[in-house]
Structure formats: C-alpha cells, structure tokens
Amino acid sequence: MERLTLDVNGAFDPAAGGLARADLDALAAPARAAFDGFEARRRAGEVGFADLPADAAAAEASRALAAELGRRFENLLVLGIGGSSLGGRAVLGALCHPFHNLLPQDRRGGLRVFFPDNSDPATFAALLDTVDLERTCFATVTKSGGTAETMSQHMVLRERVVARFGEEGYRERCVLVTDPQRGVLRQIAADERLRALPLGASIGGRFSVLSPVGLLPAAAAGVDTAALLAGAAELEARCRSGAVLENPALLYAAVLHLLDVRRGRRLHVLMPYADALRDLGDWFVQLWAESLGKNPGTGPTPIRAVGATDQHSSLQLMMEGPHDKVVTLVRVAEPRAELTIPLPAGYARHPDLAYLGGHTMGELLEAERRATGAALRKNGRPTISIELPRLEPRTVGQLLMFLELATAYAGGLYGVNAFDQPGVEAGKRYAQGLLGRPGYEKYRDELLGAPAADPALVLG
Amino acid sequence: MERLTLDVNGAFDPAAGGLARADLDALAAPARAAFDGFEARRRAGEVGFADLPADAAAAEASRALAAELGRRFENLLVLGIGGSSLGGRAVLGALCHPFHNLLPQDRRGGLRVFFPDNSDPATFAALLDTVDLERTCFATVTKSGGTAETMSQHMVLRERVVARFGEEGYRERCVLVTDPQRGVLRQIAADERLRALPLGASIGGRFSVLSPVGLLPAAAAGVDTAALLAGAAELEARCRSGAVLENPALLYAAVLHLLDVRRGRRLHVLMPYADALRDLGDWFVQLWAESLGKNPGTGPTPIRAVGATDQHSSLQLMMEGPHDKVVTLVRVAEPRAELTIPLPAGYARHPDLAYLGGHTMGELLEAERRATGAALRKNGRPTISIELPRLEPRTVGQLLMFLELATAYAGGLYGVNAFDQPGVEAGKRYAQGLLGRPGYEKYRDELLGAPAADPALVLG
Structure with missing residues (x-):
C-alpha cells in the first residue's frame, strides 16, 4: 500500500498523559463542523x-x-x-x-x-x-x-x-x-x-x-510533479468525510487540538526520521503557525525537529521538561535497497560498538525512532506516528496535502480564520515608514516616538 | 567598539507586558548565587x-x-x-x-x-x-x-x-x-x-x-580561529561580576528567566537578522534546551528564527498568538560595504515599490528588524536586542561565549544542573535493546510489551 498511515494511539496512551476516547467522542460534532466549514469555503471558491x-x-x-x-x-x-x-x-x-x-x-x-x-x-x-x-x-x-x-x-x-x-x-x-x-x-x-x-x-x-x-x-x-500531484489527489480523496475516524487529516487536527486544549500540549513538534524532510518541517512550521496563531492569543507553536539528529539536541527538553509538547514522529518505512548501508562488524571486541555490526544504518535509524517514541510515552509525553511507505513524489504529495487539510480543519477547531495573516501588517507599515514611503510618515513617527531607553539596561 | 551589545529595554517596556525593575532587583541575590555557583564549579575543574x-x-x-x-x-x-x-x-x-x-x-x-x-x-x-x-x-x-x-x-x-x-x-x-x-x-x-x-x-x-x-x-x-578565541576571551573577561547589571551574560539569563517565571514567556525565540547566524540558532537551541530542560518539568523552549525570512512564517503567531514568547532580535550593525547592494529606482511609478529605490538591501533588512521589534512590543510582546558591530571571527567568538555563559547562569537560576542530559538515556537503551545488544534484552522486552494499538486509531 503506497499510502500515508496515521497512527494516533500514542496520543491516547494513559502512561503518556494522553487523551481519553471520550475526549475524541466529544469533539465529533465540532470536527464535523470544521470539516463542513472548510468544504463550504472551498465550494464558494474562497479557498482553492x-x-x-x-x-x-x-x-x-x-x-x-x-x-x-x-x-x-x-x-x-x-x-x-x-x-x-x-x-x-x-x-x-x-x-x-x-x-x-x-x-x-x-x-x-x-x-x-x-x-x-x-x-x-x-x-x-x-x-x-x-x-x-x-x-x-x-x-x-x-x-x-x-x-x-x-x-x-x-x-x-x-x-x-x-x-x-x-x-x-x-x-x-x-x-x-x-x-x-x-x-x-x-x-x-x-x-x-x-x-x-x-x-x-x-x-x-x-x-x-x-x-x-x-x-x-x-x-x-x-x-516528477505529476506524481506529486497524483499523491496529493489520492490523499484529498481520503478526506471527504466529516467523521473524525474516517478522515486522517481531520483526525490529526482533532488530536493535536485536543492535546492542546485538554492536556496543555501547546507545542506541536514534527519530527521526521529523514534528513530529506527537514525543509518540509520548516514549511509545516509556517503553515501551522501563521494559520492558527491569531488574536486573541490563540495558537499552538509548531516546532521542527529531525530524528535521530535532534535526539542529541531538544530531546532532553521534550523528555524531562514541561508537559507542554506532543511529538509527531514520521517514519519512512522502506529506504531504497541501495541506501541501507550494511554496518561492518569490525569492532566486535568493543561492547559499546559490537551490537551495531551486521545491522544496516537504516535499521539503526528505525530502532532509534521506535525507541524514542516509546521512551517519550513512558515518560508521560504523548506521541503521534505518521508513516510513509517510502520517499517518492507520490507519498510526498500525500504528506503535503495531509498537513494542508489538517491545518484548514484545525482553523475551524480553534475558531480562527486559517487563511489570513493580519498580525504581520503593523511591522510592514513601520518598515515602510522608516524607509520613507510617502503616506507612511505617521508609522515612522510612532516608532521613533517610543520611550527612551534606560542606559542602565544596555551593556555594551 | 568591536563589542557585542546587549539591550534589554524591550523586556521592561510596560506596553510589551514587560518586567518591572523591582523584578530585576529581587533577582539580584539569586543571580549572584548563580554566578558564584558556576564560578565554583569552574574553579573545581568540573566545567571547563x-x-x-x-x-x-x-x-x-x-x-x-x-x-x-x-x-x-x-x-x-x-x-x-x-x-x-x-x-x-x-x-x-x-x-x-x-x-x-x-x-x-x-x-x-x-x-x-x-x-x-x-x-x-x-x-x-x-x-x-x-x-x-x-x-x-x-x-x-x-x-x-x-x-x-x-x-x-x-x-x-x-x-x-x-x-x-x-x-x-x-x-x-x-x-x-x-x-x-x-x-x-x-x-x-x-x-x-x-x-x-x-x-x-x-x-x-x-x-x-x-x-x-x-x-x-x-x-x-x-x-581565523585565533580571532574567534580572542573574541570569546574578551567576552568572558566582561563576565567576571556577580552583579546582574555588570555582567551581560548574567543579565541576559536573568531577564529570560524572569520573563518565563514572572510573565509566562516560556518560549525563547532567538531571531538574528542575518542568514549567516541561522546555524548558530540551531546551536543555541541545543544549548538552551538540553541544559535547562530537566526533571521535574523545568525548562523554557528555545526556538530559532531568522529575520526577515520568518516575518513571513512564525511572526504572525508571535504577534497575535499566546503571550508566551520573548523574542531576542540580533542585529549585525555594519554589513561590509561590498555587501550593501544599492536598490535601483527602476520602478518609481509603482507606489508599492518606489520607496525602495535609493536604499540599500542592508537598509531594508535593518528597517525590518527595527519595525518588527517595535510592532512586537506595541502588541504586548517583550523583546531583547543583541547587536554585533559586524560578522567576523572576533564578534562571533563573543556571541558564542555570551550564550554559553548565559546558559550556565540560567542553570543556576532555574535550579538545575546545566551540564548533564539524563533524559536521553532511556531511548538509547531501548534502541540498543532493539538492535540486540547483549545485556539489554530487558529494555527490548519492555518496549515490545507495550499495550496493543487500537486499530480504530490507525488510518492507513
């Protein structure tokens, strides 16, 4: 099956401080409303x-x-x-x-x-x-x-x-x-x-x-952009139901929303175990942040991580820090055969290294993904799992459409317009004022009229 | 002056929901203790x-x-x-x-x-x-x-x-x-x-x-690593006081700590206005997260952004989302002359573009930094400013040492050991168990013994 799989079991694990099924049941109607609201805007030609x-x-x-x-x-x-x-x-x-x-x-x-x-x-x-x-x-x-x-x-x-x-x-x-x-x-x-x-x-x-x-x-x-689009179309076709357990993007939005509002998991970490998805993580950060971060004070904070690399960076904080994060681990199931890279057994006499011999580098990466997810849950941190069969245009198209639809639905669940960005205009006006754009003098004056700095608070 | 400058006025702006000077005064003794504690570990040879x-x-x-x-x-x-x-x-x-x-x-x-x-x-x-x-x-x-x-x-x-x-x-x-x-x-x-x-x-x-x-x-x-080290030495020499207003790294740690515990600003964004500092932002994320994210549930979440790029990504969330962030804007004051790039006046008849003509690209970047800082503060979001005279080995060495010392002091203020990372061991043991390391069978069994997944929560 060349299909993206979403598994939210790790968000319902009692050991992980996860949700109860009743939380999801209670969200059935709002989720359906979010779906219907998006479809109405889509049919109206507002969101394309x-x-x-x-x-x-x-x-x-x-x-x-x-x-x-x-x-x-x-x-x-x-x-x-x-x-x-x-x-x-x-x-x-x-x-x-x-x-x-x-x-x-x-x-x-x-x-x-x-x-x-x-x-x-x-x-x-x-x-x-x-x-x-x-x-x-x-x-x-x-x-x-x-x-x-x-x-x-x-x-x-x-x-x-x-x-x-x-x-x-x-x-x-x-x-x-x-x-x-x-x-x-x-x-x-x-x-x-x-x-x-x-x-x-x-x-x-x-x-x-x-x-x-x-x-x-x-x-x-x-x-191959045709395959990219074909994958996106496949995923879109799987998201035509307002029933939360029948629409993967709706389920993802619902679970992340619930973990935020019911469990205080307001930081949403997307952690693919694939270097190739690093930039896609940055794309997701914009998508999630700019769509959901809206007045007055709404919006989870998306964070991009990469496994296994960030096990050696932010994992310590995810594991022991505040209970404010949920981590979505993304697996690429089948690296192509030519990429698996067997590990030689040359250091068999060193116990710290011998166990690696005979495995492949891909097996090491996958063991780290499974282990990190399990350790997070055992330590009271919910996780979500997304799996792609492999990295190819078709599956990447699926992942892009999945995250876009989830964002649109999340806008409905958070009660915000996911398709505007009014908060960035003030800064643009100030910048144009500073650069002397005619008609923008008042913004420049407002900026330059800010209270004087206290020199004691400047160390130079 | 080829010195890094720290300006924390934007964290004390009443319009920005900032701190009161009394908050800082009350932290004088804990800050001194954090400084003394670090110096003691340093003298003992524990932290080098x-x-x-x-x-x-x-x-x-x-x-x-x-x-x-x-x-x-x-x-x-x-x-x-x-x-x-x-x-x-x-x-x-x-x-x-x-x-x-x-x-x-x-x-x-x-x-x-x-x-x-x-x-x-x-x-x-x-x-x-x-x-x-x-x-x-x-x-x-x-x-x-x-x-x-x-x-x-x-x-x-x-x-x-x-x-x-x-x-x-x-x-x-x-x-x-x-x-x-x-x-x-x-x-x-x-x-x-x-x-x-x-x-x-x-x-x-x-x-x-x-x-x-x-x-x-x-x-x-x-x-030029000698200049890099010379810059680091210069900064270290500026941080030999336990008085919070005389030690820039201590002041930075104190202000970020206070904004977290007194004002709920638990997300610490480092946003240099320089592409060249993007990777330094990733380095800071590890430094701050892994040092301060410790049991039980302590630790702010560091986030790396880059200006002006992320004005078109996470700025909307920073501006209108939850009041849980403080943004440190980093300025590089003097791009080298050959890099300033004059903007031609070719589109003078288009009001949306005419104001750019005659400026330099560096002026645009600087106007955006000033404007974004002002807009954030006006919208109730505190900021901190760091300025480097230019990007060269000496100033980068200063910035690295500044952030390292601030992290060490912050460990004292948060009451955690900034120099260990016990939370990542569980995942390593699970991974080694999965890969068959002798003696690690119990970890593998623990992981594999996790409760069965509910197939209704898997959409594939």
Missing part, C-alpha cells in the same frame, strides 16, 4: 488549495516552462520569501539528491535551484558572486507583487541582467509567478512582456506548494 | 568551557592538524552529532562564504566541510556518492566513543577507505576528537595508531564549540 491537484493545465504550464528554462540555463534563482519559498524548498529537499546543487549537470537531471529567501545582502551578494549570470534564470514569486524582500532582489537582478544581456536577455531569464488579476507584478509582467504563471486569488502563499509556486522549481530541478 | 579561549596549545593543535589535512585533501567529513556537530556548523555558517562548498578551491580558502549529523542512510550514501574518496578525509567526533550514529558512519567509512587505500591510507584520512582518558574511541586511536585531538572531561558536547570539536572544522574551512 485542495483543488490544485485537479488543475492539470496549471501543472502542465509549470512543467513546460521549467523544461524550457532547463534547456537554456544551469541555475534557477527563486526570488520569494515565506510561502513563496518554503513549499519549493520542501519538495526539493524531500525528493532531490541531498547534494543536488553540487552534482555535475549529467547526474542532476535538472537545474540547480537556489532560494535566497531573505533581504540579507550578504547572502544575495554571495549568490550573485557564485553563479554564472549568463547561465542563470530567475523566478520572481510574489502574489501581491509588493513583497519588499523579493522585489528588492528582483530590482537588483533586473538591473544587472539588462546591463549585461539587454532587454531581450532579461525577458529570456526572468519569469514571474503572481496573481493574474491584480497587483504590481501583474502590471510589470504586461509592461515588460515577461512570462508569468498564475497564482489564483484563492491560493494563499502558505497553501501554494502545489501551485506554480512549488511546481515550477520542483519541475525545474527534475521532480 | 569558559577556560577554552586561554588554552593556546589546544587551539594550535587544531590549527596544525587542519593545515596538514588542507594540504592533502579537498573534503572534510565531520562525523559527529548534536554537540559534536552543531558548534562547527555554527562557526562555518557564520564566517564562511554562504556557498563555501560550491566554490572552486582557489576562492574557498579551505577544505569543503560536510556535517552528515544523522544515521540517515540516504544522506550518507549520497554524500559518499558525491565526494571523491581519494581527496576526502574525515574527523570522527564523539567524546564517549559510543555514539551509535557517529560510530556507524565511522565503521562504514573505515571499511571503504581501508579497502581502497589500505591501512596507511586510512591513517592519513581519519582523525579523531575524543576524551583522552576514557572511552572506546581512545582505545581505537591507540589500536589503529590514529591522530586524536583531546576533548577534556570537563567539556560537555554542547559547550565544546571552542574546543577541537569546533576549532578543527573551522580551521579546516579557513576560519
């Missing part, structure tokens, strides 16, 4: 992410453009931040060779892809200093077109590319992903006659991984 | 990290070995996990070119360095498939010698290297960092006549960044 796998034309447009860029260039710079970057990173991290950008072209099967997702000039200068601009294209990804970090990078690259390769060279190298109906980048696309892929109004940035935002870099790097 | 910058011989040994490896090889694989990896990663991330491993040798100024810090066979197989083994050396870093993840990698590499290059080739390629007095790796060093750098008994893994654990990879990558 769950329908992306069915949009074959959009997927084909991303693939075709990626193929065209791939014939001509070596490097793709994805100029985007937050939801315009994290989805692409997650897919490439999960499905490309771990050292993709280091491989020679014939072993890579796609463009090298870089995500300079910050306005840090050190990174951007170093990147421009590293790639051969002649062999480099870039995708500017922002729904509104007004994202300062992204557009500042676009402005810099545009100037340099036009200076070296002319307007035509710029048009060859630059593609856009933006809202087709409104926003400054749509105007720029028209003015400068640039190719643009559409990001529909009903697709929020953090739910855009299966839109051109994620598909273009994935296809450019050589990922 | 603060004295590492003065150990010129150890530093020179790391430099000399790195230079020797650098003359012969192209790649260094650091086989280590947790504290045996995070410190080296933090230093390289902060001080090397962001695309160090992609650069050609003449532009790199050092070896390419890889940190495969997991027992994930997919990563390790891909790494061995990417580097030229002929041109690759490796450092096996484990204090006890019994770390399963690290030693499994060592066993695999040893077998392959001996098969291809013979015993002598193995001795040329492999160096060890381990406890010089005890442990299986010390025995292996003797048996196999391998070069080994010492990791003293008083240096715990998460406090080892300024020992050969961090210095060897840093020097191998071309970092």
Whole structure:
C-alpha cells in the first residue's frame, strides 16, 4: 500500500498523559463542523488549495516552462520569501539528491535551484558572486507583487541582467509567478512582456506548494510533479468525510487540538526520521503557525525537529521538561535497497560498538525512532506516528496535502480564520515608514516616538 | 567598539507586558548565587568551557592538524552529532562564504566541510556518492566513543577507505576528537595508531564549540580561529561580576528567566537578522534546551528564527498568538560595504515599490528588524536586542561565549544542573535493546510489551 498511515494511539496512551476516547467522542460534532466549514469555503471558491491537484493545465504550464528554462540555463534563482519559498524548498529537499546543487549537470537531471529567501545582502551578494549570470534564470514569486524582500532582489537582478544581456536577455531569464488579476507584478509582467504563471486569488502563499509556486522549481530541478500531484489527489480523496475516524487529516487536527486544549500540549513538534524532510518541517512550521496563531492569543507553536539528529539536541527538553509538547514522529518505512548501508562488524571486541555490526544504518535509524517514541510515552509525553511507505513524489504529495487539510480543519477547531495573516501588517507599515514611503510618515513617527531607553539596561 | 551589545529595554517596556525593575532587583541575590555557583564549579575543574579561549596549545593543535589535512585533501567529513556537530556548523555558517562548498578551491580558502549529523542512510550514501574518496578525509567526533550514529558512519567509512587505500591510507584520512582518558574511541586511536585531538572531561558536547570539536572544522574551512578565541576571551573577561547589571551574560539569563517565571514567556525565540547566524540558532537551541530542560518539568523552549525570512512564517503567531514568547532580535550593525547592494529606482511609478529605490538591501533588512521589534512590543510582546558591530571571527567568538555563559547562569537560576542530559538515556537503551545488544534484552522486552494499538486509531 503506497499510502500515508496515521497512527494516533500514542496520543491516547494513559502512561503518556494522553487523551481519553471520550475526549475524541466529544469533539465529533465540532470536527464535523470544521470539516463542513472548510468544504463550504472551498465550494464558494474562497479557498482553492485542495483543488490544485485537479488543475492539470496549471501543472502542465509549470512543467513546460521549467523544461524550457532547463534547456537554456544551469541555475534557477527563486526570488520569494515565506510561502513563496518554503513549499519549493520542501519538495526539493524531500525528493532531490541531498547534494543536488553540487552534482555535475549529467547526474542532476535538472537545474540547480537556489532560494535566497531573505533581504540579507550578504547572502544575495554571495549568490550573485557564485553563479554564472549568463547561465542563470530567475523566478520572481510574489502574489501581491509588493513583497519588499523579493522585489528588492528582483530590482537588483533586473538591473544587472539588462546591463549585461539587454532587454531581450532579461525577458529570456526572468519569469514571474503572481496573481493574474491584480497587483504590481501583474502590471510589470504586461509592461515588460515577461512570462508569468498564475497564482489564483484563492491560493494563499502558505497553501501554494502545489501551485506554480512549488511546481515550477520542483519541475525545474527534475521532480516528477505529476506524481506529486497524483499523491496529493489520492490523499484529498481520503478526506471527504466529516467523521473524525474516517478522515486522517481531520483526525490529526482533532488530536493535536485536543492535546492542546485538554492536556496543555501547546507545542506541536514534527519530527521526521529523514534528513530529506527537514525543509518540509520548516514549511509545516509556517503553515501551522501563521494559520492558527491569531488574536486573541490563540495558537499552538509548531516546532521542527529531525530524528535521530535532534535526539542529541531538544530531546532532553521534550523528555524531562514541561508537559507542554506532543511529538509527531514520521517514519519512512522502506529506504531504497541501495541506501541501507550494511554496518561492518569490525569492532566486535568493543561492547559499546559490537551490537551495531551486521545491522544496516537504516535499521539503526528505525530502532532509534521506535525507541524514542516509546521512551517519550513512558515518560508521560504523548506521541503521534505518521508513516510513509517510502520517499517518492507520490507519498510526498500525500504528506503535503495531509498537513494542508489538517491545518484548514484545525482553523475551524480553534475558531480562527486559517487563511489570513493580519498580525504581520503593523511591522510592514513601520518598515515602510522608516524607509520613507510617502503616506507612511505617521508609522515612522510612532516608532521613533517610543520611550527612551534606560542606559542602565544596555551593556555594551 | 568591536563589542557585542546587549539591550534589554524591550523586556521592561510596560506596553510589551514587560518586567518591572523591582523584578530585576529581587533577582539580584539569586543571580549572584548563580554566578558564584558556576564560578565554583569552574574553579573545581568540573566545567571547563569558559577556560577554552586561554588554552593556546589546544587551539594550535587544531590549527596544525587542519593545515596538514588542507594540504592533502579537498573534503572534510565531520562525523559527529548534536554537540559534536552543531558548534562547527555554527562557526562555518557564520564566517564562511554562504556557498563555501560550491566554490572552486582557489576562492574557498579551505577544505569543503560536510556535517552528515544523522544515521540517515540516504544522506550518507549520497554524500559518499558525491565526494571523491581519494581527496576526502574525515574527523570522527564523539567524546564517549559510543555514539551509535557517529560510530556507524565511522565503521562504514573505515571499511571503504581501508579497502581502497589500505591501512596507511586510512591513517592519513581519519582523525579523531575524543576524551583522552576514557572511552572506546581512545582505545581505537591507540589500536589503529590514529591522530586524536583531546576533548577534556570537563567539556560537555554542547559547550565544546571552542574546543577541537569546533576549532578543527573551522580551521579546516579557513576560519581565523585565533580571532574567534580572542573574541570569546574578551567576552568572558566582561563576565567576571556577580552583579546582574555588570555582567551581560548574567543579565541576559536573568531577564529570560524572569520573563518565563514572572510573565509566562516560556518560549525563547532567538531571531538574528542575518542568514549567516541561522546555524548558530540551531546551536543555541541545543544549548538552551538540553541544559535547562530537566526533571521535574523545568525548562523554557528555545526556538530559532531568522529575520526577515520568518516575518513571513512564525511572526504572525508571535504577534497575535499566546503571550508566551520573548523574542531576542540580533542585529549585525555594519554589513561590509561590498555587501550593501544599492536598490535601483527602476520602478518609481509603482507606489508599492518606489520607496525602495535609493536604499540599500542592508537598509531594508535593518528597517525590518527595527519595525518588527517595535510592532512586537506595541502588541504586548517583550523583546531583547543583541547587536554585533559586524560578522567576523572576533564578534562571533563573543556571541558564542555570551550564550554559553548565559546558559550556565540560567542553570543556576532555574535550579538545575546545566551540564548533564539524563533524559536521553532511556531511548538509547531501548534502541540498543532493539538492535540486540547483549545485556539489554530487558529494555527490548519492555518496549515490545507495550499495550496493543487500537486499530480504530490507525488510518492507513
């Protein structure tokens, strides 16, 4: 069975301070309401992410453009931040060779892809200093077109590319992903006659991984995006019931919500035992945090960990610290045979090492996952288990859709709008005020009018 | 002034739900006791990290070995996990070119360095498939010698290297960092006549960044480790007072502790506005979590963020979610001139973009940092500010020592031993039981004897 499996037994373990079945029964009606509320918004065309796998034309447009860029260039710079970057990173991290950008072209099967997702000039200068601009294209990804970090990078690259390769060279190298109906980048696309892929109004940035935002870099790097979308569609098809025990994403949302509100487990750790899912963890952090963290004071805190690595970092805190965490352990069941790596028996006379001989590195990783889960539960900490049969586009598509749907349902359970982010506007206005944007003087003045600092509280 | 500056005014802002000065006054005696307690353990030789910058011989040994490896090889694989990896990663991330491993040798100024810090066979197989083994050396870093993840990698590499290059080739390629007095790796060093750098008994893994654990990879990558240590020594010299307003690391620990226990700010976010400090954030997470997360139920949860990137991820939650977080914003004051990157004025007719023209990318980043801090405080969220004059070995050394000392003092304030990690042992025993280690059968039986899962709670 090439299907994602969810097992929430570890969240109902009495030894782990887990839930009672009665808690879940009592949530049946709210869970159904959350499901119905999401489906109503979906039918109304307000929220579109769950329908992306069915949009074959959009997927084909991303693939075709990626193929065209791939014939001509070596490097793709994805100029985007937050939801315009994290989805692409997650897919490439999960499905490309771990050292993709280091491989020679014939072993890579796609463009090298870089995500300079910050306005840090050190990174951007170093990147421009590293790639051969002649062999480099870039995708500017922002729904509104007004994202300062992204557009500042676009402005810099545009100037340099036009200076070296002319307007035509710029048009060859630059593609856009933006809202087709409104926003400054749509105007720029028209003015400068640039190719643009559409990001529909009903697709929020953090739910855009299966839109051109994620598909273009994935296809450019050589990922089978059709299989990715097929997996997402399979998972979506398993989530058409409002009965909590018949819809895996609804069950996941319900259990995490209950552990928060009934058991004080307000920190939700996602801990895949696979390096390849590290970036997908960062994608989940944005998805869960930005969707559920809303006024007044609502929202669990998602945390990304990686097993076995973080057994040597935050596990001590998870194990003995406050009873405020639930850990979702993700297993990849079958590493490909060529990756199992047998461990030699060369240190048989050392008891601290002899037991490793004859196993494989994959068996060690799996033993650590099982052991960590058991130790957490025995120590009063609930766990949840997600299992993928293997890491391939189809299963990764399932996992992405699973987490997106769970987030949408959790919005209903927490009673918040999972699809806006009003809290980040104040900071943007202050920044624009500081940079002298006309009409924003009052924000600058408000910021600069803050009370004077007490010098005794500054140690320099 | 090339000095780290700490400003805690944002933690005392009434609008931010901050502390009162009386809170700090009341902590004067406990803070002094925490300082005295740490100094006593230091004098007793139990805790040695603060004295590492003065150990010129150890530093020179790391430099000399790195230079020797650098003359012969192209790649260094650091086989280590947790504290045996995070410190080296933090230093390289902060001080090397962001695309160090992609650069050609003449532009790199050092070896390419890889940190495969997991027992994930997919990563390790891909790494061995990417580097030229002929041109690759490796450092096996484990204090006890019994770390399963690290030693499994060592066993695999040893077998392959001996098969291809013979015993002598193995001795040329492999160096060890381990406890010089005890442990299986010390025995292996003797048996196999391998070069080994010492990791003293008083240096715990998460406090080892300024020992050969961090210095060897840093020097191998071309970092000026002497300046790194000089910076750490400077900071340590500023922390010789038990008066909370005279010792920056003590003030930082005190304010974070007070915000937790007096104001419920139990999540401690470290948010540098510099991509280069991303990995240092991961290092801090281990340091703070593993040191302070102790029975019974003690310990704040550290979280790593990066500005401005995570303004588009977790900021929404920080801004509107539960009042349980304090954010430390880290500023790098002066990006080097060649990195500032002027923003062209090409989009002057678009109000959403025109205000960016004429600024630099560094100014945008700094405006975002100031704006985010102000918005957080205005919304009732305390902040702390750390400023480095620039990113260079001396200031990074200051920051590392600052955070290490703050952690040590915080252990005293929380009333826990900051230098052990007893909570991770249970999981290791279970894993060893599962893998058939003689004498560990009871742990395997305990794990396998767990209650049967309820199939209704598994959706597959």
